[in-house]
Amino acid sequence: MLWIMRFSGFFSAAMVMIILSPSLQSFPPAEAIRSSHVDSYLRLPAHMPPAGTVDRFSFRRAAPFHNANECNSNHSGISRDRSVCDPSLVHVAITLDVEYLRGSIAAVHSILHHSLCPENIFFHFIVSDTNLESLVKSTFPHLKFKVYYFDPKIVRNLISTSVRQALEQPLNYARNYLVDLLEPCVRRVIYLDSDLVVVDDISNLWSTSLGSRTIGAPEYCHANFTKYFMAGFWSDKRFSGTFAGRKPCYFNTGVMVIDLFKWRRLGYTKRIERWMEVQKSDRIYELGSLPPFLLVFAGRVAPIEHKWNQHGLGGDNVRGSCRDLHPGPVSLLHWSGSGKPWDRLDSKRPCPLDALWAPYDLYGHAQ
Numbered sequence: 001m002l003w004i005m006r007f008s009g010f011f012s013a014a015m016v017m018i019i020l021s022p023s024l025q026s027f028p029p030a031e032a033i034r035s036s037h038v039d040s041y042l043r044l045p046a047h048m049p050p051a052g053t054v055d056r057f058s059f060r061r062a063a064p065f066h067n068a069n070e071c072n073s074n075h076s077g078i079s080r081d082r083s084v085c086d087p088s089l090v091h092v093a094i095t096l097d098v099e100y101l102r103g104s105i106a107a108v109h110s111i112l113h114h115s116l117c118p119e120n121i122f123f124h125f126i127v128s129d130t131n132l133e134s135l136v137k138s139t140f141p142h143l144k145f146k147v148y149y150f151d152p153k154i155v156r157n158l159i160s161t162s163v164r165q166a167l168e169q170p171l172n173y174a175r176n177y178l179v180d181l182l183e184p185c186v187r188r189v190i191y192l193d194s195d196l197v198v199v200d201d202i203s204n205l206w207s208t209s210l211g212s213r214t215i216g217a218p219e220y221c222h223a224n225f226t227k228y229f230m231a232g233f234w235s236d237k238r239f240s241g242t243f244a245g246r247k248p249c250y251f252n253t254g255v256m257v258i259d260l261f262k263w264r265r266l267g268y269t270k271r272i273e274r275w276m277e278v279q280k281s282d283r284i285y286e287l288g289s290l291p292p293f294l295l296v297f298a299g300r301v302a303p304i305e306h307k308w309n310q311h312g313l314g315g316d317n318v319r320g321s322c323r324d325l326h327p328g329p330v331s332l333l334h335w336s337g338s339g340k341p342w343d344r345l346d347s348k349r350p351c352p353l354d355a356l357w358a359p360y361d362l363y364g365h366a367q
């Protein structure tokens with residue numbers, strides 16, 4: 001009942017809404033994590049509070065977006081039905097978490113803004129504690145999307161304490177379960193964190209070749225890979241032996257292109273879970289959801305151009321610790337680290353690059 005603690009301020013109001021709202025009462029219990037019908041958008045536990053009741057979730061409506069003429073020319077005559085299984089769609093998965101909601105909305109806004117064919121993008125939103133569907137609908141009225149409920153219980157027993165509490169949110173682990181959550185017809189998905197904006201056409205990232213690999217991400221082979229695991233990991237061959245025969249490099253799991261068919265066939269969800277179990281008994285790393293991904297995929301990642309993840313812009317939120325861009329072109333700006341641009345802008349102490357996030361912010365009441 002995590003949400004009760006986090007929502008204590010409006011708990012009673014939310015309870016009243018649940019009692020009064022017949023549509024919420026009719027949701028079946030969440031015994032499965034995949035929503036059962038393409039057309040019924042969501043399957044939520046009955047206790048979940050609707051978002052519309054809360055002032056904190058106030059976003060302006062985004063400007064309408066439309067496909068350029070050249071977008072639809074290639075499949076005239078083929079089904080006009082743009083359901084989630086339409087093979088011409090670009091699929092993007094993002095979590096919608098109450099804490100990072102403003103960031104997720106800005107990310108979606110940025111993607112639509114820079115896309116030549118925004119109507120060809122299908123968004124898969126993963127939620128754990130609040131039904132945010134009506135909020136998405138009112139902010140982006142014509143968006144193609146679906147909301148999926150990720151049950152925190154699935155990972156709660158697998159999460160061990162990490163150095164930063166924010167890294168322990170169950171929703172951080174949802175990226176490991178996309179194969180179980182999304183419609184089985186979705187072959188490829190771009191997974192994106194909530195603290196980033198895309199400033200290029202996302203279809204360019206979508207069309208990246210993965211070769212024989214299951215996931216693609218920018219790799220950083222100059223980063224000191226040793227530090228992501230503890231000394232006890234490296235000295236124990238049962239553990240460090242997993243990297244035998246590979247050249248592991250750091251990559252950031254906040255931007256990944258994933259072949260879901262291959263992932264499912266090769267059983268990567270279980271492989272990642274197995275390392276989380278090792279972590280519980282032997283404590284082999286300090287960070288949260290990243291190290292198990294490194295254990296399974298480092299050295300087996302299709303390298304994607306670095307411009308698709310200019311990460312680290314969050315810095316550590318200490319004054320004067322603002323980060324700069326890495327050299328080279330920029331298609332995606334990522335405020336990974338503990339400082340977030342919306343917090344720094346609100347506190348009137350922004351970093352210079354936070355100004356690049358601000359244009360995509362839709363937070364606040366309509367004028």
Ligand SMILES: *[C@@H]1O[C@H](CO)[C@@H](O)[C@H](O)[C@H]1NC(C)=O
Pocket residue numbers: 070071072074117
């Ligand atoms: C349409 O098809 C042509 C040729 O097959 C290709 O060059 C072009 O990029 C396609 N356009 C879109 C929007 O997919």
Ligand SMILES: *[C@@H]1O[C@H](CO)[C@@H](O)[C@H](O)[C@H]1NC(C)=O
Pocket residue numbers: 224225226227
């Ligand atoms: C990498 O990090 C480890 C652990 O922090 C350290 O012992 C090692 O000297 C570092 N290696 C390099 C090349 O900096």
